[in-house]
Amino acid sequence: AESWDQVPLAPPDSIFKLTAGYKEDSFPQKINLGVGAYRDDNSKPWVLPVVKKATQILLEDPNLDHEYLPITGLPAFTSAAAKLVLGADSPAIASGRVCSVQTISGTGANHLGALFLSRYYEFNGDKKVYLSDPTWVNHFAIFRNVGIEPLTYPYYDPKIIGLAFEQLLNTLKTLPPRSAVLLHACAHNPTGVDPTREQWSQICDVFLEKGHYAFFDSAYQGFASGDLDNDAWAVREFVKREVPLLVCQSFAKNAGLYGERVGALHIVAPTQEAAARVKSQLSVLARSEISNPPAYGARVVSLILDNPELFEEWKRDIKTMAGRIIEMRKELYRLLTEEFKTPGNWDHIVGQIGMFSFTGIRPEQSQALTEKAHVYLTQNGRISMAGLNTHNIRYFAEKLDKVVR
Numbered sequence: 098a099e100s101w102d103q104v105p106l107a108p109p110d111s112i113f114k115l116t117a118g119y120k121e122d123s124f125p126q127k128i129n130l131g132v133g134a135y136r137d138d139n140s141k142p143w144v145l146p147v148v149k150k151a152t153q154i155l156l157e158d159p160n161l162d163h164e165y166l167p168i169t170g171l172p173a174f175t176s177a178a179a180k181l182v183l184g185a186d187s188p189a190i191a192s193g194r195v196c197s198v199q200t201i202s203g204t205g206a207n208h209l210g211a212l213f214l215s216r217y218y219e220f221n222g223d224k225k226v227y228l229s230d231p232t233w234v235n236h237f238a239i240f241r242n243v244g245i246e247p248l249t250y251p252y253y254d255p256k257i258i259g260l261a262f263e264q265l266l267n268t269l270k271t272l273p274p275r276s277a278v279l280l281h282a283c284a285h286n287p288t289g290v291d292p293t294r295e296q297w298s299q300i301c302d303v304f305l306e307k308g309h310y311a312f313f314d315s316a317y318q319g320f321a322s323g324d325l326d327n328d329a330w331a332v333r334e335f336v337k338r339e340v341p342l343l344v345c346q347s348f349a350k351n352a353g354l355y356g357e358r359v360g361a362l363h364i365v366a367p368t369q370e371a372a373a374r375v376k377s378q379l380s381v382l383a384r385s386e387i388s389n390p391p392a393y394g395a396r397v398v399s400l401i402l403d404n405p406e407l408f409e410e411w412k413r414d415i416k417t418m419a420g421r422i423i424e425m426r427k428e429l430y431r432l433l434t435e436e437f438k439t440p441g442n443w444d445h446i447v448g449q450i451g452m453f454s455f456t457g458i459r460p461e462q463s464q465a466l467t468e469k470a471h472v473y474l475t476q477n478g479r480i481s482m483a484g485l486n487t488h489n490i491r492y493f494a495e496k497l498d499k500v501v502r
């Protein structure tokens with residue numbers, strides 16, 4: 098029998114390992130700040146009320162069946178999803194230049210986008226993609242899996258706990274023309290640091306000058322500022338200025354549908370005719386990998402997007418989540434600066450956006466928080482603001498204060 102002796106044992110995924118450590122810990126005040134999912138003020142997962150309503154509507158639909166979706170997904174879902182990210186009045190959509198395919202959440206969108214580029218993008222030399230340093234770690238594996246070498250461009254400057262804007266811009270200028278560059282549409286993971294609109298405009302100038310291809314990853318629309326349009330600003334600006342691009346879209350966070358795997362890939366082509374060809378090939382690729390995407394989550398989301406009342410309710414739910422996170426930022430900042438008078442500058446805690454925050458603490462300080470204070474976070478000092486709540490934030494601030502002193 099095959100012994101599989103040649104298969105090396107892979108290390109466990111670091112985030113999942115962190116969660117396992119947290120679960121085993123019996124300390125009552127333990128805190129999990131590693132998890133990339135929203136939690137309510139009692140540390141519980143939150144099913145959005147609008148999702149409950151949409152689910153109920155689906156359950157009561159006597160015509161609902163479990164047939165296969167088309168290969169490229171539920172048409173009502175993909176078209177509404179395109180409007181959500183590109184804008185309902187997007188000229189690119191009106192002119193039929195957007196091709197949209199339903200994917201296995203954002204990860205699947207990244208994969209399909211990467212696979213498509215690997216097959217059809219006319220790379221300037223070897224197949225390479227430029228990722229922000231740092232980025233969501235899975236980006237590296239996703240591109241390697243399809244034979245595209247991931248390289249990085251400067252993004253985060255630890256000295257200022259902020260955007261390394263000059264280095265970023267200069268690097269984009271020195272990359273070979275027509276390079277593929279991944280951009281986080283909003284709420285950059287893991288840093289929580291986004292360019293300002295003015296900075297985005299300058300980044301866009303360089304993309305146009307150099308003919309770079311923008312690979313937008315939009316995993317947090319609405320989750321960053323609480324406003325769906327605001328969080329889609331950069332993507333829409335790039336579309337408006339006709340940068341060649343694609344958008345990977347996830348409904349995991351903004352609809353709390355993590356496990357349902359609802360997402361889409363949108364490729365904006367130069368013409369309607371090109372969009373049709375691109376879509377035909379995406380369909381071929383999707384067929385060989387998943388045949389057709391899962392129906393349930395896409396049905397839930399399309400009900401919400403297509404019903405004005407449910408859509409308004411969803412926007413309120415999004416504000417609830419984003420609002421709680423913003424409140425936690427303010428409270429952590431207040432505790433550190435006013436109450437504990439923690440040494441150092443903590444402005445970045447309120448300046449950063451989205452679920453994640455780079456605290457700026459060193460790996461050994463992160464480790465001390467876990468080992469001595471039962472606070473679970475990644476070594477790079479990233480915390481999920483969603484893991485903080487009114488019951489545990491003081492404990493966390495106190496322990497953070499201790500490790501930086």
Ligand code: PMP
Nearest residue numbers: 133202203204233286316347349
């Ligand atoms: N991109 C980024 C930047 C992310 O942070 C995530 C979620 N951690 C994803 C994509 C994909 O998430 P999902 O597949 O659950 O939609």
